[in-house]
Amino acid sequence: MEYEAAVKGPLKLKGTANKDIQKKLKKKNKEKAKNDGESSKAKEQNETPQSYKQPVVKTKAQLKFEQMKEEQQKKRILEKASKTHKQRVEEFNRHLDSLTEHFDIPKNATAVKDNQLTDLKESELKEIRNPLRFPDYFGVSNLFRLKDLFDAKVHYGHKEGTLHPNMKPYIFGSRLGHIIIDLDKTTELLQDALNFTAHIAYRGGIILFVSHYPQHTLTVEKAAKEAGEYAHAREWDFHLLTNSEKVYNGVTRLPDLIIMVSTLNPQMQEHTAINDAAKMCIPTIGIVDSNSNPNLITYPVPGNDDSPTAVQLYCNLFRDAILLGKAKKSEVPSS
């Protein structure tokens, strides 16, 4: 018949044919292991009494050392007993007062509330000193004031017709057809962005400045150089991030943060780097003018991205934030 050539019987999965053999092997191995264990235990039993037989003789130096140890322990116990818990807390508070404000412990921290400071272990202290617990660990809010933004013409947007609908929350109003950006909101968002930058620099991340305006190339590259980071202020090749292994012939470490001084390219289209950074899960900080789309940018900063004064200000601020982060890093070696 037609089915004569077919294999009869139940289907067999690959690797199940010699299952029984494996089981046997396992059993054998177990038995072997048991035997080995027993033998080793027996050996230990034989060995231990031998070591006890040797008389314990301490040298003079050892005896003296032990004596000193006991004395010191007694001293320590007495010292501990002399101070009450309350006194120790007060002492610790005095020590904290003498430190600079950078070591300030947040007042609402639960660990501090219970006056358990004396019992803190090193790991807990580290947790209290963790930069992420401070709202502004690097002091980036002191880098600029709202007046500086105004003087650098950050509030000038484009014409009303080019306004991107997603930019509406950041707009103050329209002055005779020209969009004016709300500098109160810019200040807040710029501080967040600077804080984020400083933290990334503190953690040793790679920061990349990106711009595509020929007139800002020098400014941006100079700022990156001064901060000891990287800049890409030329034409953006579309596969620089997404296909980096082919472009650079090897495994490449991508930047940990991209700072976009302008989010549009000279053709007034969205810069490719924004999409690509989102694809590669790289956070972006971007200066968004009234005609840019802030949706995909992690930390958008509404502001004028065309005036040289404004671009210079952004570059200086981000450079200073990076340097602040790096300075703290060299101060306290992070674990």
Added chain:
Amino acid sequence: MASSRLERIGSIYTRVRGLLRSGALKPEDKPVWYDVYEAFPPKIEPCFGRKAPDITIRNIFYQEDIIRAKFYERFGSPGLISLTDNRFSTPCQKFLEKYKEMEKDFTDENELFEAVVKALAEEKSLIASNEQKSSGNSMASMFTSAVNNKASQKSTINVADVLSEK
């Protein structure tokens, strides 16, 4: 490294968080920014499909705008003005200052306007005078002042001193 390239779904944080939770991304391969983002999340989550809020853009107007409009209608533009130079006020600004000073004495707007024009003309200020070009913050005056500054700076540097220092 495991990652998702679908930039339109969620945000970079939610995507990485998903990878970490599922175990596709090991905790030791966690990106540098992850903890920082968690501690200081952006005010609005950066999602691709975020819808634009329904806000109407208001117009910015000031009460003086009416006077400004009248001024420019009568006297026209004074020419090029440098916005970076705050040393001199423009003719319009001077007019407005005078207008505010004299505001209390008049009730009729038109009368007040004419009175201000008269007062300024009497003071031989910039309006309707030929000296307009020589002073103030016009581009020509800025250029001449810059040239003068440069000339004065030049005279202080002596080539011989520079060479002798080296």
